[in-house]
Amino acid sequence: MQRVTITIDEELMSALDQYMEAGGHRNRSEAVRDLVRAGLLKTPETDDGARACVAALVYVYDHETRQLSKRLMHDHHSHADMSIATLHVHLDEATCLEVSLLKGQKSEVEHFAGHVIGERGVRYGQLVVVPADVEQAEAPHVHRRPTTRHAHHSN
CATH class of the missing domain: 1.10.1220 (Arc Repressor Mutant)
Structure with missing residues (x-):
């Protein structure tokens, strides 16, 4: 160092x-x-748009906006190879928060996130991107606490 x-x-x-x-x-x-x-x-x-990444897309939307929930679901289904998981939370009667975990080529993840955030009725959106080399993500690793040793496996 x-x-x-x-x-x-x-x-x-x-x-x-x-x-x-x-x-x-x-x-x-x-x-x-x-x-x-x-x-x-x-x-x-x-910035290397071709680099592999994992990302968290956080967005808040009005589920009363005409067909928005359906469009968002369609967007996620049409990018199933990119989607790892989604958490959906009802903030109030008309507002939902979703956190979507994504993986893939950085430029494609950013493009998808921009499309979702740009949908009419999405009030807030933020993408957090973490670079990830596929070879490293598939290799076993050790956390700081020795009791949490385990290997991760790709889907």
């Missing part, structure tokens, strides 16, 4: 300490590495 020295004003340092505490980071270096990784994922230079 490389050692880097940076200068940060008091206000930013306070925000970093809050981020570190809220995120459960053991030290500032861990927190800064986490922030740098997240920032690099958002830069156009590192």
Whole structure:
């Protein structure tokens, strides 16, 4: 690992300490590495639309909007290869929240998410993308707690 020295004003340092505490980071270096990784994922230079990813699409919609529920269901069914799971929650009499877990080529996942978020009646939408190499996702791994050793298998 490389050692880097940076200068940060008091206000930013306070925000970093809050981020570190809220995120459960053991030290500032861990927190800064986490922030740098997240920032690099958002830069156009590192954006590889062909890269495999997993993602969470979160959106809130008015289920009273004409045919919206049917259109959303159709969209998910027509992209079944991309959909892992969906959680549906009724927020009130007319509003639903869905969280859809997706996998696939980043550009295709983003295109699908943009289509869903752009549907008339969808009030809010956000996509969180995590890069994932298929080979790594299929390989067994160990979590930090030794009691949770297990292998993941693809569907």
